[in-house]
Amino acid sequence: MKDTFKIEGMACSACANRVERATKKLEGVEEASVNFATETLMIKYDESKLSKEQIEQTVEKAGYKVHKNTKQYTFNIEGMTCSACATRVEKMTSKLEGVERSSVNFATEKLTITIDEDKVSPTQIKNAVEKAGYKVAEGKVQEEKEEKDPSKALLKRFIFSLIFAVPLLIISMGHMVGMPLPEIIDPMANGLNFALIQLVLTVPVMLIGYKFYAIGLKNLVKLSPNMDSLIAVGTLAAFVYGLFAIYKIAGGDHEYAMHLYFESAAVILVLITLGKYLEAVSKGKTSQAIKKLMGLAPKTATVIRNNQEVIVPLEEVVVGDIIIVKPGEKLPVDGEVVEGITSVDESMLTGESIPVEKFPGSPVIGASINKTGLIRYRATKVGKDTALAQIVKLVEDAQGSKAPIAKLADVISSYFVPVVIGLAILATLAWLIAGESVVFALTIFISVLVIACPCALGLATPTAIMVGTGKGAEHGVLIKGGEALETTYKINTIVFDKTGTITEGKPRVTDVITHDMSKEEVLILAASAEKGSEHPLGEAIVREAQEKGLAFKNIESFNAIPGHGIEVTIDGQQVLLGNKKLMVERQIPTSHLENVSDQLAAEGKTPMYIATQGILRGIIAVADTVKPSSKQAIKTLQEMGIEVAMITGDNRKTAEAIAKQVGIDLVLAEVLPEDKANEVKKLQSASRKVAMVGDGINDAPALAQADIGIAIGSGTDVAIESADIVLMRSDLMDVPTAIKLSKATIRNIKQNLFWAFAYNVLGIPVAMGILHIFGGPLMNPMIAAAAMSFSSVSVLLNALRLRRFKA
Numbered sequence: 116m117k118d119t120f121k122i123e124g125m126a127c128s129a130c131a132n133r134v135e136r137a138t139k140k141l142e143g144v145e146e147a148s149v150n151f152a153t154e155t156l157m158i159k160y161d162e163s164k165l166s167k168e169q170i171e172q173t174v175e176k177a178g179y180k181v182h183k184n185t186k187q188y189t190f191n192i193e194g195m196t197c198s199a200c201a202t203r204v205e206k207m208t209s210k211l212e213g214v215e216r217s218s219v220n221f222a223t224e225k226l227t228i229t230i231d232e233d234k235v236s237p238t239q240i241k242n243a244v245e246k247a248g249y250k251v252a253e254g255k256v257q258e259e260k261e262e263k264d265p266s267k268a269l270l271k272r273f274i275f276s277l278i279f280a281v282p283l284l285i286i287s288m289g290h291m292v293g294m295p296l297p298e299i300i301d302p303m304a305n306g307l308n309f310a311l312i313q314l315v316l317t318v319p320v321m322l323i324g325y326k327f328y329a330i331g332l333k334n335l336v337k338l339s340p341n342m343d344s345l346i347a348v349g350t351l352a353a354f355v356y357g358l359f360a361i362y363k364i365a366g367g368d369h370e371y372a373m374h375l376y377f378e379s380a381a382v383i384l385v386l387i388t389l390g391k392y393l394e395a396v397s398k399g400k401t402s403q404a405i406k407k408l409m410g411l412a413p414k415t416a417t418v419i420r421n422n423q424e425v426i427v428p429l430e431e432v433v434v435g436d437i438i439i440v441k442p443g444e445k446l447p448v449d450g451e452v453v454e455g456i457t458s459v460d461e462s463m464l465t466g467e468s469i470p471v472e473k474f475p476g477s478p479v480i481g482a483s484i485n486k487t488g489l490i491r492y493r494a495t496k497v498g499k500d501t502a503l504a505q506i507v508k509l510v511e512d513a514q515g516s517k518a519p520i521a522k523l524a525d526v527i528s529s530y531f532v533p534v535v536i537g538l539a540i541l542a543t544l545a546w547l548i549a550g551e552s553v554v555f556a557l558t559i560f561i562s563v564l565v566i567a568c569p570c571a572l573g574l575a576t577p578t579a580i581m582v583g584t585g586k587g588a589e590h591g592v593l594i595k596g597g598e599a600l601e602t603t604y605k606i607n608t609i610v611f612d613k614t615g616t617i618t619e620g621k622p623r624v625t626d627v628i629t630h631d632m633s634k635e636e637v638l639i640l641a642a643s644a645e646k647g648s649e650h651p652l653g654e655a656i657v658r659e660a661q662e663k664g665l666a667f668k669n670i671e672s673f674n675a676i677p678g679h680g681i682e683v684t685i686d687g688q689q690v691l692l693g694n695k696k697l698m699v700e701r702q703i704p705t706s707h708l709e710n711v712s713d714q715l716a717a718e719g720k721t722p723m724y725i726a727t728q729g730i731l732r733g734i735i736a737v738a739d740t741v742k743p744s745s746k747q748a749i750k751t752l753q754e755m756g757i758e759v760a761m762i763t764g765d766n767r768k769t770a771e772a773i774a775k776q777v778g779i780d781l782v783l784a785e786v787l788p789e790d791k792a793n794e795v796k797k798l799q800s801a802s803r804k805v806a807m808v809g810d811g812i813n814d815a816p817a818l819a820q821a822d823i824g825i826a827i828g829s830g831t832d833v834a835i836e837s838a839d840i841v842l843m844r845s846d847l848m849d850v851p852t853a854i855k856l857s858k859a860t861i862r863n864i865k866q867n868l869f870w871a872f873a874y875n876v877l878g879i880p881v882a883m884g885i886l887h888i889f890g891g892p893l894m895n896p897m898i899a900a901a902a903m904s905f906s907s908v909s910v911l912l913n914a915l916r917l918r919r920f921k922a
Contacts, residue, residue, distance in 0.1 A: 132149070275319075382897045434496070446482065454491040456475075519597075614765075619742055631730075681693060792816040882899055
């Protein structure tokens with residue numbers, strides 16, 4: 116079982132490592148990975164040994180909270196006659212797993228219910244009410260609790276803190292730059308008042324930033340300090356020293372009025388809150404791709420209920436519902452057209468700009484736009500099963516994943532905070548031993564603690580992955596995670612499947628060559644044999660016979676021979692249809708049609724041999740046209756220094772004719788489906804990093820074997836499962852796009868890691884007073900706070916540069 120949990124309360128990458136370590140220790144956990152940027156825990160575990168509740172408890176024990184996908188709904192209930200009815204509805208709905216609170220108001224006949232949408236749906240609530248003997252009225256009122264935007268809360272905290280911090284800064288530092296102070300709070304005349312007014316202004320700022328202390332000190336007590344611990348200890352040290360100074364001033368020692376640290380404590384909190392706010396805003400921008408995808412689906416659907424058109428919320432659409440969509444409207448869910456003809460714009464999901472014609476029997480995708488005619492269609496996939504929901508899930512999983520390059524940052528950040536606290540204490544003691552004052556040593560202590568935040572390290576990799584995978588999704592390139600991104604960047608050989616990848620995959624019959632049988636008879640036998648086949652070449656023969664209006668014969672037996680063809684019985688006679696290998700294996704002479712076959716193959720056509728009663732009766736030639744983008748995509752890849760190969764089950768001459776058209780030199784022809792993976796393995800054994808590009812169904816073993824599997828097509832379940840990258844449109848130009856995006860993302864990660872490491876390597880020694888030893892300045896704790904905030908924001912801004920990536 117693989118699950119994802121949203122974690123609340125993590126302040127830095129040290130917190131993420133703590134959650135990761137705690138969950139990895141649980142029995143039954145195979146894999147656990149926490150992404151600090153997306154605040155998600157991805158965990159793979161054995162359901163028989165571990166439950167969701169135990170994972171949630173472990174996270175909470177570690178000092179954090181699992182965020183649930185909760186929403187509040189209000190339903191109008193019909194049929195209640197007394198308060199006992201209301202109690203019954205309340206009880207029945209409360210019993211459902213995922214219901215957090217259920218309340219029925221008998222007077223207003225309303226059920227107000229808060230649910231975890233990952234565990235229970237509004238439709239299940241409706242069913243529970245009906246099971247209790249009541250009815251949910253149509254036109255349900257929905258009250259969605261908006262996902263809390265952390266940036267808004269942080270902005271409020273920053274503004275309120277600033278209201279107190281600005282006058283505090285003026286009072287404490289103004290006199291140093293010649294600003295006059297009223298005599299009542301002048302440090303020379305009234306030192307105690309001067310200190311007390313600063314205390315009064317500092318306390319509200321500390322109360323507003325109470326979370327730093329609540330989380331930081333708790334983690335410190337648990338011996339797993341994080342970024343909040345550094346800030347809490349640093350600012351509390353300044354505050355406590357200020358209280359000691361007030362005690363001294365009150366005792367008559369007015370010199371302490373010039374050595375207060377209240378403004379440092381307050382301004383540090385203000386600057387770090389500002390940094391956190393900018394960080395939250397930037398993080399919000401990194402996840403815009405998900406928001407865009409989720410915003411594609413309409414909120415309501417027009418369905419037929421009791422022979423009437425009813426507008427219902429999207430969550431209430433169920434499989435089997437008949438949905439009406441008018442021109443210009445969005446399709447709410449996936450389905451199959453039952454009435455009407457139209458063209459549908461699917462570009463938002465597939466990237467294909469040309470609208471697709473739809474008629475009864477055609478599949479349709481939710482979130483696509485109906486362009487011309489009114490249609491009715493039957494819902495086949497709803498909720499989490501729709502193509503859009505699968506894409507959103509894929510992108511979310513990718514954004515929550517880690518790249519191998521992130522492991523170094525993880526290891527460092529797990530030891531970072533304790534080491535920093537140790538360095539701060541060491542530097543403080545060293546300066547005191549060297550004869551410096553307590554005020555001097557305290558400045559060093561606070562500066563080291565405040566400047567050394569591991570946030571930048573924790574954000575360096577995941578933010579770049581978030582933007583990179585999100586940008587890919589915008590271009591119809593779905594990358595399944597950090598590992599896939601990092602491996603793609605190293606690819607130096609790409610193997611393309613031929614049919615449906617380089618070619619259109621919709622071949623047509625071009626020639627029918629016969630021997631002692633009419634063309635019509637050969638075509639009838641071949642089409643009858645292939646009637647039930649799903650092979651593209653077989654479908655082409657069936658289509659040709661249908662277009663000619665030929666009558667099909669019934670087959671008595673059918674046997675598929677993988678990589679060779681098929682064997683069927685029609686009217687009591689054995690019919691063989693397939694490639695030359697099949698004829699050779701069954702010892703059927705082919706010499707009389709050898710020259711014709713070679714000529715057809717040289718033209719890039721696939722010759723299909725047909726034999727009855729052990730005699731070759733003819734050849735049906737089928738040709739598949741090359742996609743317009745294939746040649747350009749292959750040329751682009753070769754210009755990037757990547758070797759390109761083509762793999763196919765077709766005969767060598769046909770394969771080489773296609774390869775010549777698109778400019779491929781390395782051709783792997785006459786390869787059986789089960790041997791494609793072995794061909795990929797051979798290339799890998801020559802120390803090559805190999806990507807395999809196929810349709811994700813018959814190429815699944817090769818896609819899995821390759822270092823990177825790239826599935827072409829509209830993201831079928833099999834393609835999504837077997838491939839590392841899914842290309843939503845069948846345009847091969849998306850292959851170089853995926854590789855270029857990978858290179859850009861990894862380059863961005865390396866830049867981020869360099870700056871994050873460089874910042875800490877340079878910042879901590881300066882804060883410890885290394886420049887002061889050589890006569891340089893001492894770092895002010897407020898400058899340290901500003902520098903710390905800037906480091907995280909700069910890493911995020913660098914990651915956001917990836918949004919400018921052009922396909």
